[in-house]
Amino acid sequence: RACKMASGSAALSVVAVAMAAALLALCGSTEAHTQFGAYNKTCPQAEDIVFKEMTAVVAKSPGLAGSLLRLFSVDCFVGGCEGSILLDSTTNNTAEKDSPLNKGLRGYDVIDSIKAKLEAACPGVVSCADVLALAARDSVRITKGPYIPVPTGREDGNRSSAADVTPNTPKPDASITGLITFFGKFNLTAKDLAVLSGAHTIGKAHCSAFSTRLYNFTASNNISDPTLDANYTATLRGQCAAGDLATLVDLDPNSGTTFDLGYYRGVAASMGLLSTDGALLLNEDTRAYVTCQANATAPAEFFADFAASFINMSKIGVLSHHKGQIRRHCSAVNPLSASSQAPVTMGAHAAVLLASSFVSIVALALVL
Ligand code: HEM
Numbered sequence: 001r002a003c004k005m006a007s008g009s010a011a012l013s014v015v016a017v018a019m020a021a022a023l024l025a026l027c028g029s030t031e032a033h034t035q036f037g038a039y040n041k042t043c044p045q046a047e048d049i050v051f052k053e054m055t056a057v058v059a060k061s062p063g064l065a066g067s068l069l070r071l072f073s074v075d076c077f078v079g080g081c082e083g084s085i086l087l088d089s090t091t092n093n094t095a096e097k098d099s100p101l102n103k104g105l106r107g108y109d110v111i112d113s114i115k116a117k118l119e120a121a122c123p124g125v126v127s128c129a130d131v132l133a134l135a136a137r138d139s140v141r142i143t144k145g146p147y148i149p150v151p152t153g154r155e156d157g158n159r160s161s162a163a164d165v166t167p168n169t170p171k172p173d174a175s176i177t178g179l180i181t182f183f184g185k186f187n188l189t190a191k192d193l194a195v196l197s198g199a200h201t202i203g204k205a206h207c208s209a210f211s212t213r214l215y216n217f218t219a220s221n222n223i224s225d226p227t228l229d230a231n232y233t234a235t236l237r238g239q240c241a242a243g244d245l246a247t248l249v250d251l252d253p254n255s256g257t258t259f260d261l262g263y264y265r266g267v268a269a270s271m272g273l274l275s276t277d278g279a280l281l282l283n284e285d286t287r288a289y290v291t292c293q294a295n296a297t298a299p300a301e302f303f304a305d306f307a308a309s310f311i312n313m314s315k316i317g318v319l320s321h322h323k324g325q326i327r328r329h330c331s332a333v334n335p336l337s338a339s340s341q342a343p344v345t346m347g348a349h350a351a352v353l354l355a356s357s358f359v360s361i362v363a364l365a366l367v368l
Pocket residue numbers: 063065066067068069070073104105106170171172179193196197199200202203204205206207209251274276
């Protein structure tokens with residue numbers, strides 16, 4: 001039985017997602033902004049370079065898979081998937097990465113080293129926003145999750161302001177209604193919320209992200225969140241002593257380095273680490289999705305749902321058609337002297353230009 005949700009579309013099978021991807025690739029583009037294999041002509045080895053680097057990185061430091069997946073989602077929610085999370089602060093500007101809410105983000109150096117390899121192979125071609133998207137989808141694949149055929153062709157933005165972070169980050173104690181509204185601002189449904197929260201099947205959270213649930217749930221001390229399983233609360237107290245804000249704990253208590261159904265099994269058993277994970281049980285539709293996946297015998301449906309919702313998220317606020325640039329270094333906008341033009345790819349845009357040139361030549365020939 002499929003884990004359908006009233007507010008979401010019917011789940012597609014992995015085969016259906018792959019077929020849709022192939023069809024869209026043949027047609028050229030998903031929409032005006034991004035397309036499958038945007039670098040096929042300009043840097044055919046780009047996706048292989050990212051995958052090879054990510055495989056080596058995760059083999060050495062398995063924890064970085066989760067960090068890179070999260071980095072991409074934070075980039076998309078704050079100002080769109082345009083690489084703004086990677087920009088460093090300057091003398092006149094405090095960037096997103098220096099917002100106190102983003103202090104825990106990790107993996108910037110991985111993006112920089114992948115980008116250096118891409119610049120050596122194809123200078124000025126692959127955007128930092130796409131490096132983030134590809135590294136995130138490879139994190140999923142390498143941890144035994146689905147292969148996600150993510151469209152590329154995003155350009156990099158110039159703006160990164162710490163002030164944009166708070167309004168575009170869900171609050172740690174957000175209610176389920178608040179979370180659904182938050183996702184709605186980005187055209188993401190309650191189903192996308194239930195599905196994308198499944199990213200917490202890999203990676204870790206600092207004790208600071210959930211210690212209130214263990215020690216200070218109400219105003220009085222040593223009161224824990226009653227919605228959290230009592231044994232799990234005791235285990236977590238063992239991992240995070242009161243006042244310890246720095247230790248990292250697996251978000252999925254069942255299998256923190258494998259992309260599987262362990263997250264849903266944990267949440268369904270009142271072992272969702274973050275308050276926002278537990279909140280999925282407080283709405284009829286999101287609860288139905290969680291319990292259905294928790295009881296599923298195979299991850300195929302979750303994988304297909306995740307691929308579809310990931311692609312939805314990867315379209316937020318994309319820049320294209322030279323509205324952005326291809327940054328040479330992901331941590332800084334290009335100096336004015338360097339070319340800030342994105343390479344022109346043969347898409348609908350170029351086809352229109354070609355067609356109009358042809359019409360002009362014919363018109364000129366007729367006049368002459
Ligand atoms: C429902 C909204 C979400 C909330 C409230 C939320 C919140 C959080 C928090 C508080 C952490 C722990 C950060 C830390 O302590 O360092 C975290 C980690 C993580 N999040 Fe989310 N998140 C949400 C959605 C997402 C989405 C959409 C994705 C990706 C598709 C994602 C992927 C991750 C991953 C992989 C980690 C582990 C990071 C690591 O190991 O470094 N999250 N999230």
